[in-house]
Amino acid sequence: AQSVAQPEDQVNVAEGNPLTVKCTYSVSGNPYLFWYVQYPNRGLQFLLKYITGDNLVKGSYGFEAEFNKSQTSFHLKKPSALVSDSALYFCAVRDDTGGFKTIFGAGTRLFVKA
């Protein structure tokens, strides 16, 4: 069965500093990995994905994530945080069996202070 762990409920960072939001996963077969962002009382928006290829994936709003197979991790990063990045971030995984069923982590709330 697939599972995703986001070990941090909350991450605090000062504006302009780099940020990292952690994610580890478990899946049988090859993983398809995703990051989504949610703003208050809204649905989720897709940020980026890893399917195959380069382990460093770049996405929307300057975010990137690094796939590490040996550590089964897919941490989200941004070199310089903005106050507007404050939101709830979800890591998600699905397997490569052909279905689209996606499992989400518990989410990490990011606070960026001015």
Add this chain to the structure above:
Amino acid sequence: GAVVSQHPSWVICKSGTSVKIECRSLDFQATTMFWYRQFPKQSLMLMATSNEGSKATYEQGVEKDKFLINHASLTLSTLTVTSAHPEDSSFYICSAPDRGGTGELFFGEGSRLTVL
């Protein structure tokens, strides 16, 4: 990108009544849609997979008779919370996969249900 529309955004109902939430794919066809429930703290729980023209597939622990899912067309899935109780109050979100790509999900805006 593809658009998924969810309605209503907010609904308040009395205990014992039923509430229907609609999820529409506006510019693409979705043979599969997913319904998630988001609990107050923050976690996103997959409730069921809605399949066009066939029965929904429910996740373990989700009451099929409580949460009725119908996927009557390629652009519409509905979730009906039957005989709602206060513990059903939650944020319900639908999504559909990008079948043309590698399966990222397009999400509706969510529906906040409050049962009095």
